[in-house]
Structures are given as C-alpha cells and as structure tokens.
Amino acid sequence: xxxxxxxxxxxxxxxxxxxxxxxxxxxxxxxxxxxxxxxxxxxxxxxxxxxxxxxxxxxxxxxxxxxxxxxxxxxxxxxxxxxxxxxxxxxxxxxxxxxxxxxxxxxxxxxxxxxxxxxxxxxxxxxxxxxxxxxxxxxxxxxxxxxxxxxxxxxxxxxxxxxxxxxxxxxxxxxxxxxxxxxxxxxxxxxxxxxxxxxxxxxxxxxxxxxxxxxxxxxxxxxxxxxxxxxxxxxxxxxxxxxxxxxxxxxxxxxxxxxxxxxxxxxxxxxxxxxxxxxxxxxxxxxxxxxxxxxxxxxxxxxxxxxxxxxxxxxxxxxxxxxxxxxxxxxxxxxxxxxxxxxxxxxxxxxxxxxxxxxxxxxxxxxxxxxxxxxxxxxxxxxxxxxxxxxxxxxxxxxxxxxxxxxxxxxxxxxxxxxxxxxxxxxxxxxxxxxxxxxxxxxxxxxxxxxxxxxxxxxxxxxxxxxxxxxxxxxxxxxxxxxxxxxxxxxxxxxxxxxxxxxxxxxxxxxxxxxxxxxxxxxxxxxxxxxxxxxxxxxxxxxxxxxxxxxx
Numbered sequence: 092x093x094x095x096x097x098x099x100x101x102x103x104x105x106x107x108x109x110x111x112x113x114x115x116x117x118x119x120x121x122x123x124x125x126x127x128x129x130x131x132x133x134x135x136x137x138x139x140x141x142x143x144x145x146x147x148x149x150x151x152x153x154x155x156x157x158x159x160x161x162x163x164x165x166x167x168x169x170x171x172x173x174x175x176x177x178x179x180x181x182x183x184x185x186x187x188x189x190x191x192x193x194x195x196x197x198x199x200x201x202x203x204x205x206x207x208x209x210x211x212x213x214x215x216x217x218x219x220x221x222x223x224x225x226x227x228x229x230x231x232x233x234x235x236x237x238x239x240x241x242x243x244x245x246x247x248x249x250x251x252x253x254x255x256x257x258x259x260x261x262x263x264x265x266x267x268x269x270x271x272x273x274x275x276x277x278x279x280x281x282x283x284x285x286x287x288x289x290x291x292x293x294x295x296x297x298x299x300x301x302x303x304x305x306x307x308x309x310x311x312x313x314x315x316x317x318x319x320x321x322x323x324x325x326x327x328x329x330x331x332x333x334x335x336x337x338x339x340x341x342x343x344x345x346x347x348x349x350x351x352x353x354x355x356x357x358x359x360x361x362x363x364x365x366x367x368x369x370x371x372x373x374x375x376x377x378x379x380x381x382x383x384x385x386x387x388x389x390x391x392x393x394x395x396x397x398x399x400x401x402x403x404x405x406x407x408x409x410x411x412x413x414x415x416x417x418x419x420x421x422x423x424x425x426x427x428x429x430x431x432x433x434x435x436x437x438x439x440x441x442x443x444x445x446x447x448x449x450x451x452x453x454x455x456x457x458x459x460x461x462x463x464x465x466x467x468x469x470x471x472x473x474x475x476x477x478x479x480x481x482x483x484x485x486x487x488x489x490x491x492x493x494x495x496x497x498x499x500x501x502x503x504x505x506x507x508x509x510x511x512x513x514x515x516x517x518x519x520x521x522x523x524x525x526x527x528x529x530x531x532x533x534x535x536x537x538x539x540x541x542x543x544x545x546x547x548x549x550x551x552x553x554x555x556x557x558x559x560x561x562x563x564x565x566x567x568x569x570x571x572x573x574x575x576x577x578x579x580x581x582x583x584x585x586x587x588x589x590x591x592x593x594x595x596x597x598x599x600x601x602x603x604x605x606x607x608x609x610x611x612x613x614x615x616x617x618x619x620x621x622x623x624x625x626x627x628x629x630x631x632x633x634x635x636x637x638x639x640x641x642x643x
Contacts, residue, residue: 115413118325118349123484124368130521130529131483132368133343133354137405138431139379143218146382151424152411155385160378162220164406165212166426171195171417173204173408174391175427176234177217180258186395187258188212188221188406188427189233189245195424201410201417207231209247211260217395217404218429227253227262234284234393238308239291250280252310267310273550273636274301274314284342286335286360289542290571292598294360296320296333296342302361304545304569306599315361315547315569317634322353322365330391335360336400336435338533339517343370343392350388356479358516359570361545362630366479375430376409386428387412394432402432436463438520438532441501445513445538450506453488455520455534457500465500469530473522474502477509482519486510511536543629544574546593548622550636551581551606555643560608562589564622568596577626579604583618586610593624614643 129135146158151168165172165188175190189211197203209230212221230247238244238254245253245262250269253262269280282298285308293308300319303312321328326346333342342355342363352370357363371392376384386409394402410417410425417423437458440446446453455476457465475487488504495501502520511518516539520532535541547569551562562581568574574596581589589606596602612618617639624632 115350116348118346118351120351120369121367126485127368127483128485128521129523130531131485133366133370134368134372134375135529136433136531137371137375138433139377140428140430141218142378142380143216143220146378151422153422155387156409156411158382159384164219164426164428165190165221166424167223168424169195171197171201171203171424172426173207174232174393175406175408176393177395177404177406177429178235178258179217179395184215186214186217186221187235188214189227189235190221190427191231191233196419198419200419200421201414201423201425204231209233209245209253218431225260227260228264232282232391236285236287236293236308238293239287240307240309244285244308246283246285248279248281265310267312269303270311270313272314272547273634274317275299276301276314282329282331284331284333286333286340288335288360288571290598292571294333294340296331296344298329298331300328300331300344304599313567313569315545317547317632320355320357320361320363322355324353325349326351326353332392332394333360334394334396334400334402336396336533338535345371345390345392347388347390352392356517358539358541359543359545361569367483371405371407375407376428386410388414397434399437401435403434405430405432433529433531436460436465436520436530436532438518438534440518440534440536442537446506446509446511446515446518446536447513448507450509452491452506453504453509453518455502455504455518456496457502457520457532459498459500464498466495466498468524468526469500470523470525470527471502473530474504474520475522476502476504476518476520478511478515479517479519481508481510482521487519487521515539516541540628542571544568544570544572544596544598544626546570546574546577546596546624546626546629546632548579548624548632548634550634550638551589551620551622553608553612553638553640555614555641558607560611560640562606562608564604564606565601566593566596566604566624567601568598571598573597575627577624579606580623580625581606581608582621582623583610583612588612588620612640614640616640 144162148158191207193203193207209227214221277298295303300321301316327348331344340357340360345352354370355363391408393406439456441454477487488509549565589608621635
C-alpha cells in the first residue's frame with residue numbers, strides 16, 4: 092500500500108489541525124484516502140454544532156477555543172471535565188450524563204485525573220447544558236450500559252463499577268471479576284467499551300483491542316480474543332468505543348500519539364474489518380454560523396444512540412492545550428463537548444437470495460421516518476449501493492429506477508458493480524439529500540447468518556499416561572447461539588500432533604476435550620503450541636502459547 096505524509100488538515104478540507112506538541116507524532120496516511128468521496132469516511136458524518144447561547148470570550152481557555160458556547164456539553168471554571176457518556180430516560184425524556192472530573196486547581200494540573208470522580212449530570216436538551224446533579228464515586232472512563240437483568244452498570248477504570256436499577260441511582264459500588272483466560276490484558280483494565288447483545292449477554296472491547304464477553308453484563312467478564320482486532324498499522328491505541336445497531340457492530344479507536352482514529356465494523360463483534368479513512372481528528376468543532384474552535388485533543392468519544400442503535404451525537408473529551416501545559420489555576424482546562432452526527436437512514440435489501448456476481452438487480456427499501464421523506468429528500472442521481480469500500484471511493488452499483496411503497500421508496504440498483512461478495516455482511520447506501528447533505532445507511536444482506544457461535548480455547552494441559560502423551564483442552568462457546576460439532580487440533584510449529592472433536596455447546600458452555608498426541612514431546616520441556624478450532628462456515632480460531640510439559 093502506498094503512503095504519503097498527508098497532514099490531517101489536508102484530509103479534512105476546511106478542518107484545521109492544531110500544532111503538534113509534546114509526545115505527538117505525524118502519522119502517514121494512505122495516499123488513496125485522498126480519493127474518498129464525501130461520506131466515505133466516518134469523520135464526514137460530524138455536523139456543525141447548534142448555538143444554544145451566545146458565544147462567549149470571558150471564560151477559560153486560549154484564543155484557539157474562544158469565543159465558544161459554554162452551554163454545549165458540560166464545563167465549569169472550577170472543574171476539569173473529561174470523559175462522558177450520555178443516555179436518555181425513555182420515560183421522562185431527560186438526558187443523563189455520567190462524566191469524570193477533578194478540581195481545576197489540583198496540584199498535578201491535568202494529571203489530577205488519576206484521582207478523578209464520577210458524577211451525574213442531566214439536561215433537557217441532548218446538546219446541553221448539563222448540570223451537576225449528584226456524586227457517584229471515585230473513578231475514570233465512565234461508560235453506562237444496561238445488563239441482561241435490566242440494571243444499569245457504570246464501568247470505571249481499575250475494574251470498578253457502579254450499579255443501580257434507575258438512572259438516578261442509588262449507585263452501589265462493585266468490582267468486576269476479569270478472567271483473562273491466558274490472554275493479554277492491559278494493566279488496570281482501562282478503556283473498556285460495551286455492547287449489549289440481543290440475548291441479554293454483553294461483549295466489550297478493551298484498550299488494546301481484545302474482545303471480552305459476559306453472559307449477562309454483570310460483574311463477570313471473560314476475555315475471548317487471542318489477538319487484537321485493531322488494524323495492523325503503526326499506532327498507540329486507546330479509548331475505543333463499541334456500539335451495536337440493528338445491522339452490525341462498530342468500533343472507533345484512537346491512536347492518541349498520531350491523533351488519528353480508525354473505524355471498524357463486525358457482524359458478530361469478534362471478527363472485524365477496518366473501513367478506509369479517518370474516524371475523527373482535531374478540527375471537528377464548528378458552529379452553524381461557521382465559527383470554529385481549535386481544541387488541541389479530542390479523546391474518549393462516546394455516542395448517544397437512538398432506538399435503532401444509531402449514533403445521533405458524539406461526546407468528546409477536549410482540552411485547549413497539550414496535557415502537560417494544563418497547570419493548576421491557569422487559563423487552560425478541559426471539558427466534554429457534544430457534536431451532532433449525521434444519522435444513518437433505515438435501509439433494507441429486499442432480495443431473497445444472496446447477492447453474487449450473477450445477481451441482475453438489487454432492490455433496496457429506503458424507509459421513511461420522522462423528519463425524512465425519501466420521495467422528496469433524496470438526490471437520486473447521487474446514490475450508490477454495495478460494498479463499503481467500493482461505495483466510499485465513489486464506485487458501487489448504480490441506480491436503475493425507483494418505485495413508491497407507501498411512505499417508503501424502493502430503489503433498484505444494477506447487480507454488477509456492487510462489489511458485494513460472500514465476505515460482506517452489510518451493504519452501504521451513500522449519496523446526497525436534495526439539500527446537498529450526506530445521505531447514507533447500512534443494510535443486512537440476504538444469505539448472511541448474523542448470530543453465530545464463537546468458540547475459544549485455553550492452552551492444552553499435557554499429561555503422560557500409559558497410553559502416551561495426553562492433552563486436555565477447555566473449549567467455550569461465547570456466541571449467542573448453540574455451536575455444532577467442531578474440530579480441535581494441537582499444533583507444534585506447523586505439525587498437527589493431536590486432533591479430536593468438540594461436542595455442540597450452548598452459549599457460555601464449556602467442554603473439556605481429551606486428545607491423544609501422536610508424537611512424544613520431551614518431558615519438562617517448554618514448547619510453543621497452537622490450539623486450532625475449526626467450525627463449518629466460520630473463521631478458524633487460534634491460540635498460541637508456550638507451555639511446560641510435565642515430568643514422566
């Protein structure tokens with residue numbers, strides 16, 4: 092892949108890039124990203140912020156973040172706010188924010204966040220202003236989600252959580268039981284983000300990109316991934332956000348050192364693909380009147396989601412300077428801002444059979460909803476549908492015609508050119524509204540199975556017996572559905588030394604598989620072995636570990 096040293100400002104067009112300071116570096120971006128069309132990368136979806144109060148200059152911050160609307164999100168001259176997550180109470184309509192803060196005059200300056208507290212704030216308007224309501228407890232990186240039992244959990248760093256039956260509390264503190272299952276875990280269990288599944292279970296992504304799972308979203312979490320799901324590119328990754336909508340799972344993760352974020356998608360939450368382009372970068376904050384703010388860093392992105400799981404606005408922790416320059420009792424500080432996000436439209440592929448190279452036409456229903464009339468609001472000539480990479484670069488299937496279906500609109504695309512293959516699990520619709528704004532949506536595809544078993548193994552435990560060298564492998568199903576019988580193999584290097592079958596497993600059920608090795612390994616030696624799990628029509632799962640064999 093060809094790379095070039097493109098500055099973020101060049102990629103973002105009108106967006107400005109703050110001067111690099113401190114530990115930041117300039118990352119190279121793939122040269123082909125310059126060919127992405129509008130709406131072809133996630134960063135294009137951020138919209139100008141509405142002004143809810145007059146822009147003010149008599150407030151903290153450098154000239155790079157003034158004048159600004161202090162009623163956006165949450166801020167206070169006496170407090171340094173950082174990460175925040177927002178959720179709406181569906182009964183009252185009130186918006187609840189759970190955020191971390193520490194005193195602005197803290198002797199360590201910005202690094203007072205090591206002793207931050209989690210507080211609860213509320214607002215009638217999703218954009219703010221959010222007003223402090225009550226103190227929850229010590230913590231950082233708060234994220235709220237609902238468990239399979241209907242309770243609310245606020246995750247915090249260092250493996251802590253707060254739980255309550257109501258968004259208003261009272262909150263009870265607890266500690267997660269993290270089972271690493273012989274896998275890597277970043278210290279203090281920081282930067283987790285959660286996605287509840289349809290069956291009441293919950294999956295999560297941790298700081299370095301390893302996926303975890305819980306049967307009910309409660310205090311017990313199991314690490315599943317043997318490798319990070321992040322893109323294999325240079326970066327120091329942190330602050331992932333994971334969410335699920337009615338089509339697929341999503342992750343955005345930030346390379347804090349290079350100040351570039353990536354966007355990933357998955358059908359099952361365990362196997363991911365990275366879409367081209369930037370997810371976000373400095374320079375996003377602009378008001379509807381054209382006034383811009385040049386916050387130095389954007390971190391800890393979180394989304395307010397609607398009833399379909401679609402992001403409608405983003406929370407960002409921002410700071411007006413590099414973190415080392417934010418000292419106690421000075422002009423610098425941090426806050427949590429809110430930026431609107433272009434909402435994905437509701438899209439459904441109507442074809443009954445899987446889309447292949449032989450598909451003649453693809454019919455797509457574009458659904459009407461409040462504030463959107465597909466008969467009046469769509470620039471039909473701009474529409475493309477297909478594989479996200481094809482569409483993001485301005486290719487994809489072209490529109491052949493349209494047909495009214497009540498309030499909805501049926502779009503007929505040519506079958507050729509979509510780029511959709513058996514590897515795709517979602518189709519992307521991309522174009523413009525009649526007003527020139529981005530119009531996009533995702534659809535599931537016919538023939539794709541979305542709820543699948545996910546098998547994961549521990550390293551083999553060897554034992555010398557009268558029959559030779561035996562191995563015992565624990566295999567667990569972390570998917571949402573029962574698994575079929577599958578195959579487990581043990582490899583030493585590239586050579587298979589044992590193989591057997593794993594019986595069907597229910598979700599979160601474990602089976603201990605006994606295998607007889609067909610070659611002897613030296614007693615008390617240290618061997619690097621791989622456990623390979625193979626299931627019909629599913630990706631292989633591997634775990635490679637060094638193990639010490641027992642004595643004879």
